[in-house]
Amino acid sequence: MKLPIYIYGHPVLRRATEPVTSDYPELHKLIDDMFETMYAADGCGLAAPQIGLSIRLVVIDTDILKDQFPECAGRKMALINPEIEILDGEECTRSEGCLSLPGLSENVGRVEHIRLRWLDENFQPHEEEMSGFLSRCVQHECDHLDGKVYMDHVSATRKLLIRNKLRNLMEGKFNCDYKVKTAARRR
Numbered sequence: 001m002k003l004p005i006y007i008y009g010h011p012v013l014r015r016a017t018e019p020v021t022s023d024y025p026e027l028h029k030l031i032d033d034m035f036e037t038m039y040a041a042d043g044c045g046l047a048a049p050q051i052g053l054s055i056r057l058v059v060i061d062t063d064i065l066k067d068q069f070p071e072c073a074g075r076k077m078a079l080i081n082p083e084i085e086i087l088d089g090e091e092c093t094r095s096e097g098c099l100s101l102p103g104l105s106e107n108v109g110r111v112e113h114i115r116l117r118w119l120d121e122n123f124q125p126h127e128e129e130m131s132g133f134l135s136r137c138v139q140h141e142c143d144h145l146d147g148k149v150y151m152d153h154v155s156a157t158r159k160l161l162i163r164n165k166l167r168n169l170m171e172g173k174f175n176c177d178y179k180v181k182t183a184a185r186r187r
């Protein structure tokens with residue numbers, strides 16, 4: 001089942017999130033729905049707050065990016081309660097977008113190398129070092145679990161230049177081809 005995606009300006013994107021427990025009701029169904037929602041919107045990552053749930057759950061499938069970023073090949077994962085450890089200070093700046101900010105993309109600086117610890121959909125623990133665009137995707141999605149979006153990493157000067165676009169998102173004045181929920185009452 002495809003779920004509506006919550007858009008920039010909606011308070012659920014800023015809320016604190018709770019760890020997922022193994023007795024969470026219908027977790028596999030939820031993960032399936034999140035993948036379906038992400039694929040239908042042509043995304044490569046989706047975090048639970050983006051579908052209105054304040055829990056620490058992310059889905060990622062970066063395979064579509066493999067031609068440009070080989071580290072992304074075949075990486076389809078559900079991340080339960082993921083934890084990022086920064087391995088060194090090396091930073092890299094690249095353009096990012098987000099399903100919660102349709103039509104926008106901005107350059108974002110992020111650390112290059114991380115170690116990720118997470119539980120998979122069967123609550124099996126994993127630990128892996130990641131770099132490149134895979135590391136970037138993981139950092140972007142985990143930001144959502146802490147009430148952050150990539151726009152928070154963009155300079156105030158740059159945000160001033162795109163303030164009308166950001167306001168339009170908050171007011172529901174935009175077009176995209178997937179179901180959304182905005183901070184505005186109704187379009």
Ligand code: NI
Binds near residue numbers: 099140
């Ligand atoms: Ni996002």
